Amino acid sequence: MRKDIPDGQEPSASTNIPTRGTGDGGLVSTVIENLLARKQKLVEQLETAQTVEDRDRIEHQLEQINTALDFLDRPGSKGGR
Template identity: 85%
Template structure:
């Protein structure tokens, strides 16, 4: 998938990541075991890393 000039594809990816993050946070609150919490926290870290990467201005922005 390639981002169009308006960044529509990137916006969709970010929206999906934010929805997934919200669901994981809800699961984290209900996680019965340390292993479950660790797994969820690891996934949250990956999502946060992806969001940070996608939120960076690209080389074309600002020109």
């Protein structure tokens, strides 16, 4: 069982990002690991959120994290400036 996905949650495409061997000194993998850790915490908070406002705020943050993970997973985005 993966530690970055809570029980009962399906892994999304963004959680299958390779985090090693990118040739960038580990910067991208560190950013991805931090984003995945934050995502896991937000999913846990979402499960216990009691108000619609809290759920909306958490879901918005999750969307931002997923967008960042998608961006980092694009070909050419790994140190390609």
